[in-house]
Amino acid sequence: MPLEGKTFVLIAVLLVVLMVVFYLSQKPVDTSVERVKNLSNAGGGTESNMTVNASQCDYVLNETLRDLCYTLAAAYNKDVLLCGYVQSAYNRVGCHGWVAGALNNLSICGYLSNPAYVNTCYALAAKSLQDVSICNNLKDRNYSGLCYGGVAVARKDLSVCEEAGEQSFEDECYARAGVELKNVSACERILIQQDRDWCYQGIAIAAGRPSLCDKIQNQDAVKNCYSRAQEGVSS
Numbered sequence: 001m002p003l004e005g006k007t008f009v010l011i012a013v014l015l016v017v018l019m020v021v022f023y024l025s026q027k028p029v030d031t032s033v034e035r036v037k038n039l040s041n042a043g044g045g046t047e048s049n050m051t052v053n054a055s056q057c058d059y060v061l062n063e064t065l066r067d068l069c070y071t072l073a074a075a076y077n078k079d080v081l082l083c084g085y086v087q088s089a090y091n092r093v094g095c096h097g098w099v100a101g102a103l104n105n106l107s108i109c110g111y112l113s114n115p116a117y118v119n120t121c122y123a124l125a126a127k128s129l130q131d132v133s134i135c136n137n138l139k140d141r142n143y144s145g146l147c148y149g150g151v152a153v154a155r156k157d158l159s160v161c162e163e164a165g166e167q168s169f170e171d172e173c174y175a176r177a178g179v180e181l182k183n184v185s186a187c188e189r190i191l192i193q194q195d196r197d198w199c200y201q202g203i204a205i206a207a208g209r210p211s212l213c214d215k216i217q218n219q220d221a222v223k224n225c226y227s228r229a230q231e232g233v234s235s
Contacts, residue, residue: 054082067091075102075128080111089117097121101128115140123147130154132163141165145172152177158186167191175199182207193217204229 054077057069067086074082075098083095093112100108100121109121119140126134127150135147144164152160152173161173171190178186179202187199197216204212205228213225 054085057085063087064091067095071095071098074099078102080108093117093120094124097124098128100125104129106134119143120146123150126151127154132160136163141169144169145176148173149176149180153180156181158183158189161186161189168195171195175202179203179206184212187215197221201225201228205231 054070054073057066057073060066060069067088068091070082070085071091071094074080074095078099080096080099083092083099086092086095096108096112096117097120100106101124106122106125109118109125112118112121119138120143122134122138123143123146126132126147130151132148132151135144135151138144138147144166145168148161148164148169149172152158153176158174158177161170161177164170164173171192172195174186174190175195175198177183178190178199182203184200184203187196187203190196190199197218200212200215201221201224204210204225208229208231210226210229213222213229216222216225
């Protein structure tokens with residue numbers, strides 16, 4: 001190829017590269033998804049040194065992750081109106097809970113019409129605030145395991161579960177906290193077999209530890225546990 005032809009090809013390639021770089025530089029970087037995952041694991045929406053632009057959420061294609069993005073934006077911007085962009089009804093409840101925690105204002109949960117959603121909102125607010133007193137005052141005690149478990153995760157303190165009162169609520173608290181914290185010792189404190197099996201299976205899958213499936217008493221669940229836990233190891 002003549003020198004002039006090679007020069008033309010090189011210039012064309014460089015132009016394409018520059019166009020791609022320019023396009024990527026104009027597209028907002030979506031860090032919101034990872035931030036909301038970290039927020040959920042940390043159990044709070046109160047870090048004052050972070051701001052989240054809700055417009056970034058428009059670029060998240062997956063609906064579940066987009067809901068999480070708007071939830072994070074609502075919590076950090078303390079704006080419950082952003083929860084209106086959350087598509088899933090359950091995720092919208094979570095959004096209200098995080099905003100209620102960020103504002104330290106449980107009346108936010110009262111915006112929800114379904115009583116079940118209101119109690120779930122209270123539980124999530126308790127987790128966000130790490131405030132066990134909210135769990136003590138739940139109108140529906142059936143949400144105690146969820147509430148105390150969330151606070152136990154946020155505080156990384158299993159002793160919170162001892163305050164749940166009834167054995168079933170205490171066991172659910174240990175199970176939820178055990179899975180989220182990947183803490184096997186939490187499972188060993190559970191008296192109800194079904195909850196204990198659920199705890200072992202949850203950690204086995206989340207942590208990619210198939211050996212924990214051996215601790216499950218329900219043999220029908222063991223095979224499923226091994227299969228799903230092995231997927232975690234492979235990935």
